[in-house]
Amino acid sequence: MKERETFGSRLGFILVSAGCAVGLGNVWKFPYMTGKYGGAAFILIYLVFLVLLGLPILVSEFAVGRSSRLSTARAFHKLEPEGSNFHKYSYMGMIGNYMLMMFYTMVAGWMMYYCYVMATGKLSGASSDEVSGFFSNLMTSTGTMTGWMIVAVLLSFGVCSLGLQNGIERITKVMMICLLALIVVLAVHSVTLDGAMEGVKFYLVPNLDNIREAGLGNVIFGALSQAFFTLSIGIGAMEIFGSYMGKECTLAGESINILILDTFVALMAGLIIIPACFAFNVEPGAGPGLVFITLPNVFNQMAGGRLWGALFFLFMSFAALSTVIAVFENILSFAMDLWGWKRNKAVLFNIVLLIILSMPAILGFGPWSGVQILGEGTNIMDLEDFIISNNILPLGSVIFVIFCASKNGWGWDNFIREANTGKGMKFPTCIRNYMLWVIPIVVAIIYLKGYYDMFQPKGNTYLIPWMIVGIAMLILVGWIVFGHSKKNKK
Template sequence: MERERFGSRLGFILVSAGCAIGLGNVWRFPYITGEYGGAAFVVLYLIFLVIFALPVLVMEFAAGRASQRSIARSYDELEPEGRKWHRFKWVGLAGNYLLMMFYTVVAGWMLAFMVKSAMGEFNGASTEHVASVFGQLLADPVQMTIYMLIIVAIGVITTRAGLKNGVERVTKVMMVALFVVLVALCVRAVTLPGAEEGLEFYLMPDFGKLFAGNTPAEQWATFGDAVYAALGQAFFTVSVGMGSMAIFGSYIGKDRRLTGEAVRVGVLDTLVALMAGLVIFPSCFAFGVEPASGPSLVFITLPIVFNAMPLGQLWGT
């Protein structure tokens, strides 16, 4: 059987970027940035993204293109006879399964909030009410399991439809929708009363925040934590380190430069993350939400921003 191909080059770029763009950009990047002091952490993250994450992305693309396989078979295809490199594929496969467990749960939270927004639960709500709704969701394992299973079902249906008619078609629509919503949110967030302080927090680096503490030991411990978090975010945001991007490398033609493809994916991915920050931090300071709120930051902030927009319930849904 002939191997299925993408319908267009744009489809490949959007699907590849769509694999990288997701919870790491819109959910994790803002709350990690808020925990480690804002703009200074963003600078650290961008340095690690260029120095470490993009070269690994190129390598994963290279393994996929050379083997025409995913990580499940690429090591077997490429390793010299008698070597044991294929054993490393089990680490990558385990990592992908663990990531899927994590992603489906958090995506379920997102779906739950979409339903609650459509039902008008956040209309005119305060930050305290939204935080309470999020807390009630986390305290209800049955509700979380139902939404998680719905997310899994959506994923299965999409992938069973095939590369071109399933994954590519859905991703094109959702990526365009993502950018439209982010642009609308950015415009509204930066024009909120009190947004200037949030923009300063996000865009004006204060490297002293990376060394917070009363003693040199505490200061260096804080810096070490920030470095670890920035490095982890750089890898997480472009979905490298587990071989998941190798499958997209297997669809890159020999006439394309792997570095160029990796840079395009990295630029789109970073653009979404930076736009998410432009939405969250001005809104935090405008509505009195603590930037270091942790994983709940986006869930508390976004419904309030949507409330401040015309047709906010529709945008939120």
């Protein structure tokens, strides 16, 4: 068997893994939620949940990867005891990676397109209505979105084709260092604008009135949900990088470094967006409208706005592409682990497949806009995002944690031995019951509340059947965790 590739340096592993964790949701959701839910008070609650919930799941993924030296496609097969059902999750994990890329490649294309638009001055001097209309036109321009999606796919697979050390590690290190430099420059510029300090206070100063208005329960749940979803855990996107790790360092210490980088980017993104919005009396709303409509209007009012706008969308492009490259590497590893394909063969096959799979999300804004499975006003991208974010990510996280903590799975002793191999912070050995019971229950609550929040406003027509789907998915996880197979194909 060919020897497993490994990272060339510890820094490479940390930056590549952080690049996978740093996603676009950090940039356009975290700042809004922080301001809405009480500023620094929300951040403190978020950080507590990040350590209590995100860290054990992240360490679990890394441990499975480093011990098995395989991707999610085969890792459970190798580590599980005879008769276990955990290997059935490999199919869900593979589907999750493909599903995520079916719309993420399109959004990465949006970022690169807007970087080009801002750099060439196509929105310079445009009115608010013209900026809004420009984004609306993009959403219905199937050709433009397809072209930039293909650029994102080719660039990212081009990096992956060069291999782990020569391609992914070397290029992602440069990209992440540039991203961190850009975000600091942009944040410093934003907070020094006239009137920006009101935005800084809104963002970072604890605001009990906002907490009371939103409700303490909603604030806690918002912080809990954001902490859970920020790390790209649950589909094996992190597990693959564990399989490329050496044994020199403990997994808890490396995971803490990734948590710190991910949180730093989220916090700094808020220091870019919210003070700038306050400086120009613009409401810092959430979602794509904030990035593609609100901020271009802000840059148009700013001295040197064309440059700052281009730099901002370059930063956003790096954030998007670092995630795409990381998940593409996981996708390539499936073919290499399952069928023994060489890297270049897997790259060529998946370039074609991902371009085809990315088309429904693009067509969902145009010719297929009538497909509204989740209810009126939704689209195909919403459906794909719901399947991955509200289902596979949380359920996959539960499976990884129980696999590591349960005797039905890999087992606690095996997990702790792997997690604590090397120098650095040791993972606590006394929290097995917390991982086995508390984390799955908390994630199940997040999962079911996500269904309720999604469909309750639409009424019982949507709520009841979709809640049945959600409960059925939980039963499926129970079967994977507690069921038994007569024969495992190892």
